[in-house]
Amino acid sequence: MKPLLEMKDIVIEGCTGESWDPIIKGLNLTLTKGEVLGLIGESGAGKSTLGLASMAYTRQGCRIASGSIVFDGQELFGAPEPEVRAIRGARIAYVAQSAAASFNPAHRLIRQYTEGPVQHGLMSTAEAEKKAVATYEQLLLPDPENIGYRFPHQVSGGQLQRAMVAMAMSCQPDIIIFDEPTTALDVTTQIEVLAAIKEITRRFNTAAIYITHDLAVVAQLADRIMVLRYGELVEENNAREMLENPRETYTRDLLAVRSFQKRKNLKAPDDVVLKIESVTAGYTGDDNVLESIDLEIRRGRTVALVGESGSGKSTLARVITGLLPPNQGRVIFKGKQLPAALKARKRKDLQRLQMIYQMPDTALNPRQKIRKIIGRPLKFYFNQNRKQQQRRILELLEQVELPAEYIDRYPTELSGGEKQRICIARALAAEPDLIICDEVTSALDQLVAEGILKLLLSLQRKLLVSYLFITHDLATVKAISDEIVVMLQGRIVEKGPKQKVLKPPHHAYTDRLLSSVPEMDPDWLDTLLQERAGRARGADIHPSVA
Amino acid sequence: MTAAFKLLRSAPFSARLGTGMVLITLLAALLTPVIAPYGETEVVGDVWLEAGRQHLVGTDNLGRDMFSRLLYGARNTIAIAFAITALSFVVGVMWGFLAAVVGGWMDQLLSRCVDILMAFPTLIFALMVLSVVGTSIPALVVVIALLDSTRVFRLSRAVAMDIEVLEFVEAARLRGEGLWWLMRHEVLPNAMPPLVAEFGLRFCFVFLFIAALSFLGLGIQPPMADWGSMVRENAGAITFGIYTPLWPAAAIAFLTVGVNLIVDWFLHLASGLED
Numbered sequence: 157m158k159p160l161l162e163m164k165d166i167v168i169e170g171c172t173g174e175s176w177d178p179i180i181k182g183l184n185l186t187l188t189k190g191e192v193l194g195l196i197g198e199s200g201a202g203k204s205t206l207g208l209a210s211m212a213y214t215r216q217g218c219r220i221a222s223g224s225i226v227f228d229g230q231e232l233f234g235a236p237e238p239e240v241r242a243i244r245g246a247r248i249a250y251v252a253q254s255a256a257a258s259f260n261p262a263h264r265l266i267r268q269y270t271e272g273p274v275q276h277g278l279m280s281t282a283e284a285e286k287k288a289v290a291t292y293e294q295l296l297l298p299d300p301e302n303i304g305y306r307f308p309h310q311v312s313g314g315q316l317q318r319a320m321v322a323m324a325m326s327c328q329p330d331i332i333i334f335d336e337p338t339t340a341l342d343v344t345t346q347i348e349v350l351a352a353i354k355e356i357t358r359r360f361n362t363a364a365i366y367i368t369h370d371l372a373v374v375a376q377l378a379d380r381i382m383v384l385r386y387g388e389l390v391e392e393n394n395a396r397e398m399l400e401n402p403r404e405t406y407t408r409d410l411l412a413v414r415s416f417q418k419r420k421n422l423k424a425p426d427d428v429v430l431k432i433e434s435v436t437a438g439y440t441g442d443d444n445v446l447e448s449i450d451l452e453i454r455r456g457r458t459v460a461l462v463g464e465s466g467s468g469k470s471t472l473a474r475v476i477t478g479l480l481p482p483n484q485g486r487v488i489f490k491g492k493q494l495p496a497a498l499k500a501r502k503r504k505d506l507q508r509l510q511m512i513y514q515m516p517d518t519a520l521n522p523r524q525k526i527r528k529i530i531g532r533p534l535k536f537y538f539n540q541n542r543k544q545q546q547r548r549i550l551e552l553l554e555q556v557e558l559p560a561e562y563i564d565r566y567p568t569e570l571s572g573g574e575k576q577r578i579c580i581a582r583a584l585a586a587e588p589d590l591i592i593c594d595e596v597t598s599a600l601d602q603l604v605a606e607g608i609l610k611l612l613l614s615l616q617r618k619l620l621v622s623y624l625f626i627t628h629d630l631a632t633v634k635a636i637s638d639e640i641v642v643m644l645q646g647r648i649v650e651k652g653p654k655q656k657v658l659k660p661p662h663h664a665y666t667d668r669l670l671s672s673v674p675e676m677d678p679d680w681l682d683t684l685l686q687e688r689a690g691r692a693r694g695a696d697i698h699p700s701v702a
Numbered sequence: 703m704t705a706a707f708k709l710l711r712s713a714p715f716s717a718r719l720g721t722g723m724v725l726i727t728l729l730a731a732l733l734t735p736v737i738a739p740y741g742e743t744e745v746v747g748d749v750w751l752e753a754g755r756q757h758l759v760g761t762d763n764l765g766r767d768m769f770s771r772l773l774y775g776a777r778n779t780i781a782i783a784f785a786i787t788a789l790s791f792v793v794g795v796m797w798g799f800l801a802a803v804v805g806g807w808m809d810q811l812l813s814r815c816v817d818i819l820m821a822f823p824t825l826i827f828a829l830m831v832l833s834v835v836g837t838s839i840p841a842l843v844v845v846i847a848l849l850d851s852t853r854v855f856r857l858s859r860a861v862a863m864d865i866e867v868l869e870f871v872e873a874a875r876l877r878g879e880g881l882w883w884l885m886r887h888e889v890l891p892n893a894m895p896p897l898v899a900e901f902g903l904r905f906c907f908v909f910l911f912i913a914a915l916s917f918l919g920l921g922i923q924p925p926m927a928d929w930g931s932m933v934r935e936n937a938g939a940i941t942f943g944i945y946t947p948l949w950p951a952a953a954i955a956f957l958t959v960g961v962n963l964i965v966d967w968f969l970h971l972a973s974g975l976e977d
Contacts, residue, residue: 479872498875498876506877506878510876511873513873518868519869519870519873521891522892524887524891533877536878536879
């Protein structure tokens with residue numbers, strides 16, 4: 157069969173200073189009608205750049221240096237702009253990662269839907285609006301007749317992402333490029349979007365390029381997978397074969413992500429480090445974000461706090477650190493009640509409770525050298541002199557597996573994973589009993605995140621520090637926690653030792669959360685959707701049983 | 703010193719040009735007593751003489767040598783303008799950061815005070831205060847610096863607000879750091895680029911403001927030379943086709959351009975962008 161899209165020897169260069177450096181180093185890509193191709197790789201691998209190049213488009217500061225892009229018999233590379241523009245949006249469409257940032261907040265959804273087809277002269281506005289409603293219906297958006305007349309901020313994240321998929325479908329394109337469409341979503345919403353994408357590509361026999369860093373997600377959709385690294389192809393194969401039998405080490409590493417398990421720390425004594433008693437807190441007046449939370453963390457253990465965005469996980473962290481004094485309840489640290497407000501806490505209390513943030517980029521002052529970043533807690537809490545500091549900083553750098561010469565670098569000279577290691581070193585410098593880890597791996601690439609998690613575990617074994625691990629990523633939870641606390645709308649719905657929470661029977665919400673985590677099995681999504689549909693049907697027939 | 707020299711060598715042409723221009727002005731100011739052919743207030747000839755062998759750029763409205771006065775003016779103007787700008791930045795940045803970092807009532811109090819100060823037209827306010835406290839140079843410096851610091855306050859508060867919400871500031875707070883550390887070590891280094899740019903701009907505006915005050919008789923008092931008032935005093939000559947007043951104006955422009963060329967380069971360095 158003749159391929160729909162054929163990209164040959166694509167070289168794309170990015171502008172760094174005066175010189176143009178290659179980002180994509182001679183890649184080939186073919187796509188036949190109705191085929192879904194998965195592009196996998198870490199950030200910086202060139203996935204998005206390659207995906208966009210299929211429309212002969214590059215982001216600012218990049219250029220396609222050489223190669224050929226043949227779409228449906230027409231060469232796009234070097235073609236005049238009007239010709240390419242006629243194809244973009246109409247025959248090749250693009251779905252961006254963050255729908256919330258990509259929709260124009262000032263226009264209603266349906267108006268943005270109709271832009272494409274009207275601009276390309278395919279239909280009148282009225283026709284396009286009619287078609288929009290039909291597409292919304294196919295994507296199972298609630299109230300398809302009216303949802304289009306809402307503004308982007310009036311629908312949920314998952315709905316918005318589906319609305320963007322609908323928009324991409326508006327001109328009935330031959331190819332859709334999905335650029336990490338579910339990365340910013342919770343697992344439970346991710347399912348909706350994945351199901352919608354699968355449905356739409358199947359029904360219209362649309363070819364697609366699906367870009368992601370999550371192998372389990374792409375396994376559900378793709379017929380074929382390309383693994384990219386540093387702008388080069390690592391491996392390309394049929395999806396099923398690749399999952400069963402990866403050839404390259406890098407692919408195997410990606411597949412094995414989070415398959416490690418925390419070893420039980422038998423030596424750990426049982427004393428309670430942090431105890432939270434019926435804490436209720438909120439930001440304004442009567443609306444409580446947290447409702448009577450009780451929680452206990454023992455020495456040397458990891459308690460994972462799980463929940464979707466908006467469930468109050470981070471708010472709880474703010475209460476513990478004292479940034480948000482609770483309306484009711486007590487925070488007891490090592491048998492002593494902590495003052496509610498940060499200002500009233502003693503230096504000694506602050507030192508024992510450290511925090512690591514989600515974004516290492518903003519958690520480190522870009523104008524301070526590593527020496528100052530790690531050295532400051534040493535000076536501040538222990539009043540160490542320069543020489544003592546130097547020795548301890550080097551020791552800490554070694555503990556977080558970074559070379560000693562980093563001591564005189566600025567954070568901007570480090571990669572994301574290295575920055576997160578510096579954050580860990582800064583927390584360790586204070587010799588804490590408890591570290592609150594707020595989504596510490598969600599901004600990092602899979603393999604880098606894996607390294608961070610393993611580091612945290614080995615540090616825990618050595619130093620007997622406890623972690624309160626806030627995350628929405630259940631794979632991480634399974635790998636590192638001792639105890640799990642599941643939060644929903646500001647309340648704890650289930651808590652207990654890991655084995656108990658992960659084993660059925662669970663609370664209904666925990667069940668939903670757990671079953672939504674994609675598995676490395678190409679049939680997982682279909683099976684799950686069938687199961688859920690079956691259960692829903694069962695519920696319709698026997699409402700009393702459900 | 704070698705580091706500074708090295709830095710300069712790596713600087714682009716525009717920055718080197720700017721440095722040269724500022725250095726020339728500074729040198730002229732420092733060496734004034736040596737190179738000035740006449741005294742600051744010495745009447746040496748007719749009014750508004752043409753430029754010639756005797757008087758390099760002619761004479762002014764009272765028959766004083768323009769070139770000598772330009773040199774003396776450089777000394778007075780640069781020193782005063784620099785003192786004013788520096789003072790206004792120290793005051794404005796301190797209060798601005800304080801408002802942003804402490805927030806709440808402190809921010810309200812400081813911001814409303816600044817609003818009140820800014821509600822008065824600057825010139826009228828300065829006139830009012832100066833006519834009460836008298837027109838000595840220190841009074842001039844303090845009054846203009848205070849008035850100028852309201853604008854610096856606004857800017858530094860806005861910049862600090864953006865930095866203050868970043869997590870490294872929260873991390874420092876959680877560590878238990880005091881206000882001074884937060885302002886000096888966490889916020890200030892990250893606020894430098896816009897502040898440096900503003901410094902260059904304010905420095906130039908200060909000349910003009912002094913000139914305006916001098917024109918109204920409340921600025922630098924005659925017969926002391928300063929560039930702004932020299933433009934004003936000789937402005938009438940333009941109507942006779944004599945371009946004497948253009949000389950002090952050109953001097954202001956020369957220094958302004960020089961300072962801003964350096965500021966541009968600083969900005970570039972501070973933003974951390976490679977070329």
